Amino acid sequence: RFVPHVIEPAAGADRTVLAFICDAYDEEEITNEKGKTETRVVMHFHPRIAPVKVGVFPLLKNKPELVAKAMEIRAMLQPYMTVFYDETGAIGRRYRRQDExxxxxxxxxxxxxxxxxxxxxxxxxxxxxxxxxxxxxVKIADLLGILLQEIM
Structure with a gap:
């Protein structure tokens, strides 16, 4: 009879991460403002495990006052969470990229x-x-508190 002296447990995060990704992935059929049906790809990560917590978007990139305020808000949030700043393309496309x-x-x-x-x-x-x-x-003064409450 043989009794092993060494036990090699194998554990990794690969399968767990893959399970989170598979569970979060979703495709939704939505109708746009022109009446056309589109597929919306969304990763429904729980806010605690989402790699990026919030996206910050100025409505127009060619308005310096909007961009400056967006940068100010990004700087306010960045010490507390991962923030992604995006000013390229239409606002709807920016939302969709972050949904994906x-x-x-x-x-x-x-x-x-x-x-x-x-x-x-x-x-x-x-x-x-x-x-x-x-x-x-929401008021800018309340934004950080609201986001922290929603994420936790």
Whole structure:
């Protein structure tokens, strides 16, 4: 009878990571504003395990005040979470790119943020949820707290 003296346990993260990716991947059929059906690819990572927690997007890249405010918000959030800044392409395409990589939240800096459309929405941003695609206005001062609460 042979009794081994060495036991070699094998464990790795490969299968676990693959399971998370397979579980998170989803394709949704949606109708765009022109009435055409499109496939929306989404990675539904839980916010805790998403590699990027929030995307920051100025509405227009050729408006220096929007870009400056977006950079300010990115600098405010970066010490607490992984932030991705994107200013290329239409805002809808930026949302879709972040949906595909699993970013749970998007923050859009628009003309309301800098006060061009009145004082009621001054210093607010649009916070978009990846899974529901719902958007809501939140104060910049409350943004970090809201995101930390949603992620945890």
């Amino acid at each position: 990589v699993g970013t749970p939240f998007g923050v859009t800096i628009d003309f309301d943020t800098i006060g061009e459309n009145g004082d009621a929405t001054n210093n607010t941003v649009t916070l978009r949820d990846r899974d529901s695609m719902e958007q809501r206005r």
